Amino acid sequence: MKVIMYHYVRRYNPSLPHFRFLDVENFKKQLDYFAENFGFVSQSEWATWVTTGQMPHQPDKIILTFDDAMSCHYDYVYPELLKRNLWGIFYACSQPYLTGKMLDVHRTHVLCGAFEGRTLVAASEEVVSPDMIPNREREEFTSQTYRNQENYSGVSRFKRMLNYFVDPALKTHILDKIFEHLDYQVDSKGFYVSQENLIEMNNNGMIIGSHSVTHTLLSTLSLDQQRYELEESFRFIESITAQRDRTYCHPYGGTRSYNKDTLSILEQLNTDYAFSVNYRDIDDTDFVSSRQTLPRYDCNLFPHGLAS
Template identity: 35%
Template sequence: MRAVMYHYVRTPDPALPHLRHLHTDDFVLQVDHLDRTEGLARAEDVLAWLDGGGPLPSGAVLTFDDGLVDHHDTVAPILAERDAWGVFYVPTGPYRSGTILDVHRIHLLLGRLGGADLLARLRAAAASEGIDLAADDRWAGRYVHQDDRPAAEAKRILNYEVRDDDRARLLDRLEADLEAEGVADRPTVDDVYVRPDQLRAMQDAGLTIGSHAVTHRVLARLAPDEQRAEIDDSFALLDEATGGLPWRTFCFPYGGADTYTDVTEDLLDAAGSRFGFSVDPRPVADDDRTHRRQSLPRFDCNRLPHGAARGA
C-alpha cells in the first residue's frame, strides 16, 4: 500500500503566478495512473488491516493536507467520478479565529512574489524589526528537494527557525508593505479553506475528514499540554462541523520525523486516532500497523509520475 500526499490542486491563478501547485490535469493523469498500476485503496480494507482483520491492502491511499478550497471545488468531484476514496486533513484554527494560518500566509506571499523577491523582503523586514534570522542547523534539511532555493530558504526561516511571535510580526509587515504598494488585498478564510458545511458534504459523500491540528505548528516544539490541545480541540471542532466523525485520523503538520515525538503519538492514541500519517517516501509495510500506526509513511505527489509541481 502506498499513501500519497497532496496540497494545492488547481489551474493557474494569474494573481499567484509563483504558487507551487499540482495542475488539475496532472492530478487526473496521476490518479488514473495510480489506479491502472496499483489500484486505489478502499477505506474498509485499510480499517480491516489496522484492526487485524484483513491483509495489508494493495493500492494507493490519496491524502490531502490543509483543508484547502481546492479539495472541495476541484478534488472531490474528480474522486466522485471515479468512485475513489480520499482522506482530507484539516487544520481547524481558521474556523475559530477567522484568520488565515501563518503557513498559508507564507504560501500566498510566495505565490505572489516568488522566492527571490520574498527572501529579499523578508531579510529587510527582519532587519527593520530587529529579528535575528541566524540559521538553525536542526532544520537545514528542510525543502532540499525544491528547485527554487530562495523560496526554500524563506519557508525554512519562517516555518521552522523564527519564533511564532516573530513570524507573525514579519508576515504582518510583509503583507502591509504589499497593501501599501497596491499590489494585493488580503484574502479571506473562505478564499483559502473549505467551509465547515462543505466538510460535512464531503464526509456525507464517502470521503474521510481528519485532523491536521489547530494551528499547523511543529508539534515537537510544543509542550505536551499544548500538543494535547492541538489534537483534542481539532477533533472536537471537526465533530461539530461534520455532525460527528465516524472515526478519527490525524496527519502531522509538516510531517517529517523531527516534527513530532513519542509523546505526540501517545496523545493520538489517547484521543482515539485510528491511524495517522507522516511524510516518509516508502510504501506502508505490514508491521507499521503495530509499530507506527500514528505515523504511517507517505510519498509526496510531486515525486511520482505526472506529479511535477507548477509555479516557481
C-alpha cells in the same frame, strides 16, 4: 499500501504567477496511472486494516490523502473522486473555522505565489532580526527539510526561515509586518473548504481528519500547547463529522515535525492512525510499530505529479 500526499490541486491563477500547485489535468493523469498500475484500497479494506491490521490481498494499492483542506479540494478533487467512485482522507486545521483567519503557512504560500523569492528574502531581512530566531539547530533543519521540493531560488530560504527558524510565537506578527512592508493584502474568504462543504464531503464517503489547530511544528511546542492543538482540532472535526476514524496528520511531516509528547497525546486520545511523511509503503509491521507515524509519499514522486 502506498499512501499519497497532495496539497494544492488547481488551475493557473494569473494573480499568483509563482504559485506552486499540481495542475488538475496532471492530477487526473496521475489517478489514471495509479488505476492502471496499482489500483486503490477500498474503504472496507482500509476499515479492516484500521480495526485489525490485516493488509489487503494486493498490498501495494493506493490511498489518497489531501492536506490543509484548501477550497481547490472541494472544487476539483472531490468531484473527480466521486466521478471515479474513489474516496480520500482530507486533513483540516481548525483555526480558520474558529477565527476566520488564514493560517500563517498559507499566507506564506500566497506570498511565494505573488512575489519573486529575492523580493521576499529582502522583505524578511528588513523585518526579521537575529533575536527572533532562537533555534540553535538551524543547520540541521536546513539540511533535512524540504529536501524533495524543488523550490525556486530565494523562496526556499524564505520558507525555511518562517517555518523552522523564527520563534513560533512571533511568526504571525512577522508575517503581518512582511505583508505591510510589501503593501499586499490577501482575501482569506474562500481559501479553505467551507464547513458546509466539509460536511457534504464527509456525507459522501470522504474521511475528514485533524491537521492540528494552527499548523505549527508541534515539536517546537510545550506539552500543554500540543495537547491543545490535538484536543481542540479533534473536537472541531468531530463536531461536524460522523465517521468511525479518529485520524490525524502531522503538520509538515517527517520525524522532526513531532516528538514523544505528540505521540503519547495521540495515544491518550485514542487516535486510530496518524500520517507523517516517509517515502515507503505501509507494510504489515506498521499496524503495531507506526500507527501514529504512518508513511506517505509525496505525489511528486510518481508520474504526472510534479508541481507547475
